[in-house]
Amino acid sequence: MYSKAVFAIIVFVLSCISACGTPKGPLYAEGEFVGEVVAANMDSEIAMYALAPSDDEPVELRQRRQQLERTVSEIPSAAELQFLAQQGSTDFASVVYARAMLAQPGNRRWQTQSHLLRTQLNAAKTKQRLQRIFANHHALVVPGWHWRSRPETGAALSYPRKILASYGLQSTLVETDEHGSVERNGKIIAQAIKDAQSLHKSIVLVSASKGGADTAYALGAELNDHQMAHLKGWLNVGGIIAGSTLIDMAADDPQHWLDWMGFDEDTPLTAVHSLTTDVASARLAKLEFSDEVTIINYAALPFGSTLQEKPRYGYANLAAYGPNDGAALIQQLLVPGSHTVLEIGLDHYMRSPRAMHRLVALLMMIMECEAESTCE
Numbered sequence: 001m002y003s004k005a006v007f008a009i010i011v012f013v014l015s016c017i018s019a020c021g022t023p024k025g026p027l028y029a030e031g032e033f034v035g036e037v038v039a040a041n042m043d044s045e046i047a048m049y050a051l052a053p054s055d056d057e058p059v060e061l062r063q064r065r066q067q068l069e070r071t072v073s074e075i076p077s078a079a080e081l082q083f084l085a086q087q088g089s090t091d092f093a094s095v096v097y098a099r100a101m102l103a104q105p106g107n108r109r110w111q112t113q114s115h116l117l118r119t120q121l122n123a124a125k126t127k128q129r130l131q132r133i134f135a136n137h138h139a140l141v142v143p144g145w146h147w148r149s150r151p152e153t154g155a156a157l158s159y160p161r162k163i164l165a166s167y168g169l170q171s172t173l174v175e176t177d178e179h180g181s182v183e184r185n186g187k188i189i190a191q192a193i194k195d196a197q198s199l200h201k202s203i204v205l206v207s208a209s210k211g212g213a214d215t216a217y218a219l220g221a222e223l224n225d226h227q228m229a230h231l232k233g234w235l236n237v238g239g240i241i242a243g244s245t246l247i248d249m250a251a252d253d254p255q256h257w258l259d260w261m262g263f264d265e266d267t268p269l270t271a272v273h274s275l276t277t278d279v280a281s282a283r284l285a286k287l288e289f290s291d292e293v294t295i296i297n298y299a300a301l302p303f304g305s306t307l308q309e310k311p312r313y314g315y316a317n318l319a320a321y322g323p324n325d326g327a328a329l330i331q332q333l334l335v336p337g338s339h340t341v342l343e344i345g346l347d348h349y350m351r352s353p354r355a356m357h358r359l360v361a362l363l364m365m366i367m368e369c370e371a372e373s374t375c376e
Contacts, residue, residue: 212239
């Protein structure tokens with residue numbers, strides 16, 4: 001575990017990396033989403049004014065922007081987001097999507113409360129709440145692809161686990177097959193959940209990236225309510241739940257996709273195949289999730305200028321389809337029927353102190369609402 005001094009240095013450095021990014025360009029804008037200020041260089045004028053409406057916006061542009069915004073449903077579909085991206089821009093579609101999603105009462109509540117809580121984590125009263133609730137829980141952490149052989153990708157979630165431990169929540173890494181298919185790893189996760197009964201604590205799950213699809217299969221196909229009685233919640237962090245259009249694009253040349261991801265040449269293609277959209281969507285349609293387990297999606301929603309280096313290839317290839325985190329389209333990251341919290345401006349890897357603080361806040365919220373039977 002990091003000492004407090006080392007931890008403070010890490011947070012300071014990551015904060016500078018996050019905050020001291022691209023200088024203000026001609027399309028720079030500052031906007032607000034349910035109380036959270038977002039600033040970025042946008043990819044178009046229409047996106048800039050969507051993020052930060054202004055009296056300076058040309059009349060014709062305003063009329064066109066508002067007309068496009070009126071063409072989408074209450075929660076934009078994949079086809080509608082693609083239309084917005086192609087008729088406006090990808091950043092424009094992302095702004096419209098974020099405003100629509102966060103207008104939903106449940107999403108808005110989780111978004112606003114988790115943001116407020118993460119700003120108060122070091123307050124004395126909040127620390128007491130954290131210590132009290134975390135003492136009665138244990139986290140099972142489900143890693144992503146190549147978590148063992150490529151730890152530099154963050155797939156093993158070592159840093160988030162250290163953050164959780166620093167706030168008093170102990171965790172166990174579920175050692176999935178780093179090359180395994182969704183179905184194979186789902187069985188491993190299901191067994192880990194059953195084995196966790198011996199801890200005599202309430203259990204929460206935290207999964208990331210492909211680990212989200214693995215976890216969905218475990219909960220929706222491998223376990224019944226009795227076997228999950230001790231499981232109180234699942235935080236799906238950037239999980240590729242419904243497959244990825246990016247993987248579909250590489251169907252004719254999967255090794256190219258593997259090379260981009262930094263995967264070994266001997267990665268079994270069965271694992272890759274399990275995340276094509278046809279296979280993943282068909283699998284997801286058969287899954288049944290228990291109403292007794294609170295599921296929260298925590299997804300990144302970057303703008304083109306806020307991406308780190310690694311996800312830029314994926315983002316560029318997906319941009320014509322609409323909002324994406326650099327690994328999958330935004331709607332492919334969500335468990336259907338669950339509330340969603342967005343980290344606007346970050347990408348698939350969520351490398352920022354604010355994401356780690358929100359992670360702690362969301363887990364605390366899941367635990368408290370389950371304990372008080374107030375989850376909605």
